[in-house]
Amino acid sequence: MPxxxxxxxxxxxxxxxxxxxxxxxxxxxxxxYVGVVHGEPRAFARGLHxxxxxxDNSVLVLVDPGGRALEIVTGAQVRRNLDDAEAxxxxxxxxxxxxxxxxxxxxxxxxxxxxxxxxxxxxxxTDPHA
Amino acid sequence: xxxxxxxRVLAVLGPVLAVVAAAxxxxxxxxxxxxxxxxxxxxxxxxxxxxxxxGLAVTIALLVMAPSVAKGPRYRPGxxxxxTPEWFGExxxxxxxxxxxxxxTGAAGxxxxxxxxxxxxxxxxxxxxxxxx
Numbered sequence: 001m002p003x004x005x006x007x008x009x010x011x012x013x014x015x016x017x018x019x020x021x022x023x024x025x026x027x028x029x030x031x032x033y034v035g036v037v038h039g040e041p042r043a044f045a046r047g048l049h050x051x052x053x054x055x056d057n058s059v060l061v062l063v064d065p066g067g068r069a070l071e072i073v074t075g076a077q078v079r080r081n082l083d084d085a086e087a088x089x090x091x092x093x094x095x096x097x098x099x100x101x102x103x104x105x106x107x108x109x110x111x112x113x114x115x116x117x118x119x120x121x122x123x124x125x126t127d128p129h130a
Numbered sequence: 131x132x133x134x135x136x137x138r139v140l141a142v143l144g145p146v147l148a149v150v151a152a153a154x155x156x157x158x159x160x161x162x163x164x165x166x167x168x169x170x171x172x173x174x175x176x177x178x179x180x181x182x183x184x185g186l187a188v189t190i191a192l193l194v195m196a197p198s199v200a201k202g203p204r205y206r207p208g209x210x211x212x213x214t215p216e217w218f219g220e221x222x223x224x225x226x227x228x229x230x231x232x233x234x235t236g237a238a239g240x241x242x243x244x245x246x247x248x249x250x251x252x253x254x255x256x257x258x259x260x261x262x263x
Contacts, residue, residue, distance in 0.1 A: 007216065012216075019218045023219070030219045031218070032219055033216075033221075034215065034216045034218075036211070042260055045260075049222070049256065051222040052220055052222050055256070060258075065213075066211030068207060068263050069262055070261045070262070070263070072260065073256055073258040075255075075256055076256055079255075084257045090259070091259040091261040092261065098207065098263050099207055107218075
């Protein structure tokens with residue numbers, strides 16, 4: 001992989017589209033970081049997640065292509081709809097794509113899946129934002 | 131004995147002479163009716179005998195490389211990665227560091243596994259999952 005751009009404009013658009021779709025489907029904020037990890041991936045991912053503007057309502061997806069590490073961090077609120085087993089399922093499917101060399105496709109489909117899982121059922125008798 | 135040697139020499143020379151004698155047309159000049167071409171300049175010769183082969187080679191090389199150039203860089207697991215880090219969605223670079231969460235000790239759930247996916251779900255704030263490939 002040469003230095004410089006990680007994705008083509010098309011790939012970047014497809015990931016952006018997936019992030020927007022996931023945010024619309026779930027109502028939570030999604031952030032995807034693709035790059036080098038300093039130190040232990042899980043701790044690094046949680047550090048990044050903690051620096052988001054609203055961590056409790058955010059999902060952070062970290063991909064380190066060189067270190068071959070994937071981390072999905074879900075905020076406390078998100079976790080009520082997107083539990084760790086579901087996140088692990090998505091991680092597994094992303095892992096398959098990455099191992100096959102499809103970085104952008106794996107990220108996009110993973111984010112779509114996370115958005116689907118985190119989808120909040122519409123409650124008709126309570127105010128979900130109360 | 132002597133006549134036998136003569137026969138041998140003739141057996142070798144005969145066909146050679148016959149072939150050379152029959153080949154006289156090959157030594158002929160180009161027919162006088164053919165137009166005399168203009169002498170070719172060195173530049174023309176270089177262009178025709180150098181430029182065309184090089185051009186063909188370049189064209190074929192471009193045709194071979196075009197699909198992979200159009201598809202963009204391909205990620206190959208196991209090779210090192212130097213691309214600049216990228217963010218999609220909200221970036222955490224400019225954000226305020228929240229000490230409680232950024233400290234990264236104790237209160238977080240989630241899972242990390244080498245070579246396979248693992249899950250743990252303690253009753254704590256954040257969660258998630260990890261994988262290696």
